[in-house]
Amino acid sequence: MNWRLPNSLQNMSNNLIRIGDIEKFSIVDFPNKIAVVVFMQGCPWRCPFCYNQSLQNPNAPTEAAWENLIHLLEHRKGIIDAVVFSGGEPLLQDGLPQAMDKVKTMGFEVGMHTGGYRPEALQKVISKVIWIGFDIKAPLEENRYKEATGGAGQVDKVKESLQILLESGIHFECRTTCDPRILNTDDIYKIADELSTLGVKEYYIQKYRPIESDKTTKESDCEKFFQDEKLIAYLKTKFAIFDVRK
Numbered sequence: 001m002n003w004r005l006p007n008s009l010q011n012m013s014n015n016l017i018r019i020g021d022i023e024k025f026s027i028v029d030f031p032n033k034i035a036v037v038v039f040m041q042g043c044p045w046r047c048p049f050c051y052n053q054s055l056q057n058p059n060a061p062t063e064a065a066w067e068n069l070i071h072l073l074e075h076r077k078g079i080i081d082a083v084v085f086s087g088g089e090p091l092l093q094d095g096l097p098q099a100m101d102k103v104k105t106m107g108f109e110v111g112m113h114t115g116g117y118r119p120e121a122l123q124k125v126i127s128k129v130i131w132i133g134f135d136i137k138a139p140l141e142e143n144r145y146k147e148a149t150g151g152a153g154q155v156d157k158v159k160e161s162l163q164i165l166l167e168s169g170i171h172f173e174c175r176t177t178c179d180p181r182i183l184n185t186d187d188i189y190k191i192a193d194e195l196s197t198l199g200v201k202e203y204y205i206q207k208y209r210p211i212e213s214d215k216t217t218k219e220s221d222c223e224k225f226f227q228d229e230k231l232i233a234y235l236k237t238k239f240a241i242f243d244v245r246k
């Protein structure tokens with residue numbers, strides 16, 4: 001699947017990017033920075049645990065616009081340190097490099113959350129960002145990635161993006177949402193082995209909180225990853241920085 005925004009929505013003169021929503025103030029989305037979070041519209045994946053399903057359709061109407069972001073930033077100088085481009089999948093939109101350039105010229109640092117769907121697009125922005133949060137959805141095998149992304153897969157692109165990150169030398173973290181419907185503790189061991197072998201230094205596991213349509217997953221199912229002391233001890237040995245997010 002080659003998933004791109006329609007040309008008509010790319011690089012519009014006054015709208016460098018399509019924005020689904022804007023978080024005006026966050027202290028948890030960019031390490032040690034007070035950030036504005038830009039939720040970009042459109043995502044090629046369909047993760048069963050997605051908390052932002054309204055961002056998936058690239059053509060869905062949105063209320064937030066590029067002008068809203070610029071207006072907000074003009075009034076937040078001195079209060080906000082950084083802008084983090086999130087999603088959806090920010091790498092889908094060809095206007096991302098120009099959007100990053102614009103907020104940098106306004107004096108803000110730039111970060112990004114991504115699953116690495118378009119390595120060629122990542123290459124274009126890697127020199128513009130100072131930090132990336134990189135989602136690892138499953139062990140790095142196509143069949144497992146397909147299970148974790150509603151059939152979309154494309155693990156080769158994820159691996160290529162990860163390699164770009166490793167070679168860039170920029171600060172980045174990898175993180176996995178532990179959805180017990182698609183992952184088990186053995187999968188987390190496997191992901192940790194794969195990432196640490198590649199040279200990843202910072203890794204987090206995140207608790208899945210059942211989305212509204214999930215009526216069957218129990219709290220104990222979600223907790224099992226975090227209560228497994230052997231797993232947690234193992235993960236601490238594999239990474240210079242490891243933690244849990246619950």
Ligand code: SF4
Nearest residue numbers: 043045046047050088
């Ligand atoms: S990559 Fe993120 S936005 Fe896209 S479907 Fe998965 S969880 Fe949702």
